[in-house]
Amino acid sequence: MNSFFKKVFSICACIFLGSVHCVNAQGYPEKTIRLMVGYAPGGLTDGVARTLAPQLSELLGKQVVVENRGGGGSSIATDVVAKAPADGYTLLMADQALISNPSLFPALPYDTLKELQPVALVGTAASVIVVNATLPVRDLKALIALAKSKPGTLNYASGGNGTMTHLAGELFKQVARVDIVHVPYKGTGPAVVDLLGGQVPMMFSSIGPVAQYIKSGQLIALAVTGESRSPALPNVPTLSELGLAQATVIGYWGMMAPTGTPSDVTEKLMKAVSDVVKRPDINQRLVSLGIDPSFATGARYEKILSSEIPKWAQVIKLANIRID
Numbered sequence: 001m002n003s004f005f006k007k008v009f010s011i012c013a014c015i016f017l018g019s020v021h022c023v024n025a026q027g028y029p030e031k032t033i034r035l036m037v038g039y040a041p042g043g044l045t046d047g048v049a050r051t052l053a054p055q056l057s058e059l060l061g062k063q064v065v066v067e068n069r070g071g072g073g074s075s076i077a078t079d080v081v082a083k084a085p086a087d088g089y090t091l092l093m094a095d096q097a098l099i100s101n102p103s104l105f106p107a108l109p110y111d112t113l114k115e116l117q118p119v120a121l122v123g124t125a126a127s128v129i130v131v132n133a134t135l136p137v138r139d140l141k142a143l144i145a146l147a148k149s150k151p152g153t154l155n156y157a158s159g160g161n162g163t164m165t166h167l168a169g170e171l172f173k174q175v176a177r178v179d180i181v182h183v184p185y186k187g188t189g190p191a192v193v194d195l196l197g198g199q200v201p202m203m204f205s206s207i208g209p210v211a212q213y214i215k216s217g218q219l220i221a222l223a224v225t226g227e228s229r230s231p232a233l234p235n236v237p238t239l240s241e242l243g244l245a246q247a248t249v250i251g252y253w254g255m256m257a258p259t260g261t262p263s264d265v266t267e268k269l270m271k272a273v274s275d276v277v278k279r280p281d282i283n284q285r286l287v288s289l290g291i292d293p294s295f296a297t298g299a300r301y302e303k304i305l306s307s308e309i310p311k312w313a314q315v316i317k318l319a320n321i322r323i324d
Helices: 004-018 021-027 044-060 072-083 097-104 140-149 164-176 188-197 208-216 263-278 280-289 297-319
Strands: 034-036 064-068 092-094 115-132 155-156 182-183 202-206 219-223 250-258 292-298
Touching: 021 164, 034 072, 044 064, 044 092, 044 115, 044 263, 044 280, 064 202, 072 092, 072 097, 072 115, 092 097, 097 140, 097 250, 097 292, 097 297, 115 140, 115 188, 115 208, 115 263, 115 297, 140 219, 140 250, 155 164, 155 188, 164 182, 164 202, 188 208, 202 208, 208 219, 250 263, 250 297, 263 280, 263 292, 280 292, 292 297
Parallel strands: 034 064, 034 092, 155 182, 155 202
Antiparallel strands: 092 250, 115 202, 115 219, 115 250, 115 292
16 A cells, blocks of 8 residues: 555656656657757758757657757757757757857857756767868978968968857967968858869868868868867878867767756667667768767766867957857
8 A cells, every 4th residue: 555655646746746857757758859950951960960860760769850940150049949848859959059159149048058958969070170282281380380471361261250160260370379361151161162262272171071172182181170080081180199289179069958858858868869879870970971979978068068168268259259
């Protein structure tokens, strides 16, 4: 009888306290899950989300649908998730913008560390410093020497103000003490087109969009910005190897949920993400996108965000970057 009354009491507590957690933890998921992406279809973050979604649908037994909500440097989609019910049915495929946006936008409608809860880290990505093959440099030392000999004349392209391709260049400027000029484009694609055409001589690019041109010899890769060499470019040294460890740049891709999402739900999601990322075909697909599959728990992802946000706040402040 004791156990019977305990069970009845537990059920009543769920009903009278109005706790959705009791239901979610046991029956989740019971309906379609939205995975929000803060950009138009076709970009890197969208590619990561669409690589994971079908596999997550299979493991969780309910459809995971990618929903693109572009604008505000991904802050519009992020705000949708931050304000959504904390039930695990509205999630965010986050990227480096989650880290830089608090410093780039003076009035975000959400508090990143208070209103969003890390579920799992999916992977990381370094940038690669590339130059057009017509530029007379073949290593980073020569590039720095050229920049210092002609301050303010060497341009670098980016996918837009405040993007990772921009911020990597600003950090490099600060660490290498060079005066190179930022030329923003409306996306990485147009920037790479002009880089190939010689309209701009260099770029701090994510690896995926330029890998084929490095292979063909149209672009020369001088260094990768990660802590270790990229599996996609194993012969290209890191900035750390070249004496510029402080210019290391790593982008982080992970899944976020609204703060307050039940731990049983986030643990189920985290386990599903882990299982998907470990699949050889998915692993290879992520590598082809320029992502290094490196699953980490929500707790580990939270520590990364807590250290990376102030780091980039300092870089952005020194470079006086603002996006209104």
